[in-house]
Amino acid sequence: MEKTDEQLVENYLEGDENSFNEIVNRYLKLIYNFAYRLVGNQKEAEDISQEIFLKVWKNLKKFNAKKSFRTWIFSIAKNTCIDHLRKRKDVPMSAFDNDDGGNVIEDTLVDEELKPDEIFALSQNKLNVEKIMEILTIVQKEVIVLKYMNEMSLSEVAEVMKIPIDTAKSHHRRALQKMRKSIINAPKLSK
Numbered sequence: 001m002e003k004t005d006e007q008l009v010e011n012y013l014e015g016d017e018n019s020f021n022e023i024v025n026r027y028l029k030l031i032y033n034f035a036y037r038l039v040g041n042q043k044e045a046e047d048i049s050q051e052i053f054l055k056v057w058k059n060l061k062k063f064n065a066k067k068s069f070r071t072w073i074f075s076i077a078k079n080t081c082i083d084h085l086r087k088r089k090d091v092p093m094s095a096f097d098n099d100d101g102g103n104v105i106e107d108t109l110v111d112e113e114l115k116p117d118e119i120f121a122l123s124q125n126k127l128n129v130e131k132i133m134e135i136l137t138i139v140q141k142e143v144i145v146l147k148y149m150n151e152m153s154l155s156e157v158a159e160v161m162k163i164p165i166d167t168a169k170s171h172h173r174r175a176l177q178k179m180r181k182s183i184i185n186a187p188k189l190s191k
Contacts, residue, residue: 005069009060020060024053030150031077037133037145038081048084052077074150074160078142085138132179140175143168 003011005023012019031052036045055076063072133141139161146157158168 006065009063009069010065012060020057023056027073028053031073033149034074034077034145035081037149038138038141039084040130040134044084048077048080052080055080068156068159071152071156071159074146074152075162078146078160081142082138132182135178135182136175140171140178143171144175144179147172 003019003022005026008019008023008026012023028049032045032049035048035052036042039045039048052073056073059076063069133144136144142161143157146152146160147154152160154168154172155165157172158165161168163171
């Protein structure tokens with residue numbers, strides 16, 4: 001029977017070095033993909049992934065076994081990616097964003113019925129998804145990547161991002177609106 005993440009952490013803290021290797025093997029691809037989706041650069045994503053696992057290793061004793069290891073490691077990943085993006089000069093920060101993560105312009109848009117499966121079905125290959133993801137804010141990318149690529153619930157996404165569930169839902173809705181609009185307005189992306 002496969003050990004849970006929490007059992008692996010406990011075993012590692014009790015001296016089983018292989019348990020940490022198993023954690024790394026279990027999460028390496030997920031963490032790398034998450035970092036790559038947020039920063040959009042393979043080399044940077046590799047460096048960030050390495051930094052994330054170093055932080056996990058250093059802070060493993062602080063992990064609360066009563067909580068989900070998955071949300072804990074993705075919280076570290078999110079914070080590390082955001083720190084990296086803040087240091088970059090090419091990431092635009094919108095003057096319309098407000099303190100609770102909303103955007104004055106986007107908040108006034110009409111809410112259309114959103115169908116996530118339709119969005120991903122219309123953009124069938126990796127290149128199209130990457131082009132569509134470029135239009136999202138960093139926070140919106142985080143929500144989409146955590147929800148759809150890491151298969152987290154919106155409550156888990158909110159926990160990882162340390163935001164209220166309603167704010168996570170709002171970012172999710174806005175991201176889907178942008179993606180849907182991009183697909184509808186750019187026929188070349190949906191082919």
